[in-house]
Amino acid sequence: MTSYTLKERVFKITLTIALFFLFSINTFAETISDSVYNYSLDIPEGFALNEVSDDQMSFHFVHPEYPVQFILKIYDNPSYDSTRTVLGTALKKLGAAMEIDTFAWNNYPECAISDFSMTLDQKYSGWAICAPLQKANAYVAILAYSTADTRQSCNPFIISILNSLCTDEKYYCFPGIIATYGFPYEGKKNIKLNINGNTISTFIDNSDIDAAQYILEIEYSVLLLYAKHNLWKEAWQRYYRMVYRDSYGRLAQVSYDVISQLYPLCEKANPSNPDLAYAQALLSWVQGFQYKRDNEKASSTDFTNLPAVLCGKGNDCDSRSMLVCVLLRAAGLESFMLISRDYSHAMVTFENPAPGQKYEVEGTGREFLMGETTAKVTWGTIAQEHADRSKWIPVIMP
Known part of the structure; x- marks a missing residue:
């Protein structure tokens, strides 16, 4: 039998989720957040809070239609001095067998992860993580698991x-x-972008393409579960939101270099509306991409991850739209994506007073210019057959 390290086991997973898990009852979507400890989880649709501890520090969530559940527990006690200790304590309380590894994440020098198994009313296995919170000596631990016999197909959900x-x-x-x-950092991968006749030298990390693709495949596997669910729109929005969250940070240096070199030129070209000039330069740039899907197989997403787009490895309307959205929002300009199942299409929006076809965000009165990424047109110009606003779903980015 082949033996894998803990890290290798995270990624040796089956991304095709079994089709026999069908949705049949109403569930709800929920973003979990805590204003006291300042953490949040943007979980897949349908989870329900099953149990809360008396001290309001431990929460058990279950899914009524899928055999995945998770425990979220807050530790706020100076006696705990590391994420390894906290995670070990949480798992030992359940009598779990475990293997724990530690690593750095964002500004935290130590977080912990574990592959674990346990026996309660039946056999379960899953993954657990622990990270420090902003409050001193406070930690969050999350244990996500499924029945042992469904673990392989449930891994993407977990x-x-x-x-x-x-x-x-x-x-x-x-x-x-x-x-x-x-996917820890591996070093710079230099790239050159030609935007509006300007060559911009920048870089991503050597791991970014593979890492971004991994997240794409994970989230697409989860999305497939909701194809016939009454919350399919919310699931679709979450899919793009999760991809955006992963992409934005990977492109942080790219965004900085593009903005610092391109925006001053736009200020000179259109002093009265430099934001529009910048947005048009980005839109024209992606409109000039050669159309190429990264994956034609129906079982896998055809969305090309953004680091791969920048390296010329494929693109489609949704990846182009998200790329423009990232570069607009990095410049402090309000933007979001529009997706349509009816049109099998995606567009990008941009808030600006310039005239043109606009999408109004319901309940806000705010109007956003619509941007077509697959035809060489200006902001606010869209095809007549795509004009029905009711067929577009907004994906508001965090």
Whole structure:
């Protein structure tokens, strides 16, 4: 039998989720957040809070239609001096067999991860993580697991839960805790971008393409579960939101270099509306990409991850739209994506007073110019057959 290290086991998983898990009853979507300890989880749709401890520090969530559950526990006690100790304590309380590893994530020098198994009413196995919180001597531990016989097919669901953890808003749109553990920094990969006739030298990390693809496949596997569910729209929005969160941080240096070199030129070209000039330079740039899907297989996502797009490895309307969205929002400009199942298409939006076709965010009165990424047109120009606003779903980015 082949023996894998803990890190290798995280990524030796089956990404195709069994189709026999069908949805049949109503569930709800929920973002878990705590204003006292300043953490959040953007979990897949349908989980329900099953049990809360008397001290309000431990929470048990179950899914009524899928054999995955998780425990979220806060430790606020100066007697705990490390994430390894906290995670070990949480797992030992359940009588779990475990293997724990530690690693750095964002500004935390030590976080912990464990592959564990346990026997309660039946045999379970899963992954657990622990990270420090902003409050001194406080930690969050999350144990996500399934029945042992469904572990292989449930792994993407489990990973998606854990990777959505945020313990510091400054890093909300940076690679998640699981992605960081599996794909540590490997060094610069230099790239050159030609935007509006300007060559911009920048870089990503050598691990970014593989890491971003891993998150894509994980989240797409989760999305497939909701194809016939009444919360399919929310699941679709979450899918793009999770991809955006991972992508934004990976492109931080790219965004800085593009903005610092391109925006001053736009200020000179259009002093009265430099934001529009900058947005148009980005839109025209992606409109000039040669259309190429990264994956034509129906069982895998055809969305090309953004580091791969920058390296010329493929693109589609949704990856182009997200790339423009990242570069606009990094410049402090409001933007989000529009997706349509009816049109099998995606667009990007941009808040600006310039005239053109706009999408109004319901209940806000705010209007956003619509940007078509696959035809060489200006902001606010869209095809007549794509004009029905009711067929577009907004994906508001964090």
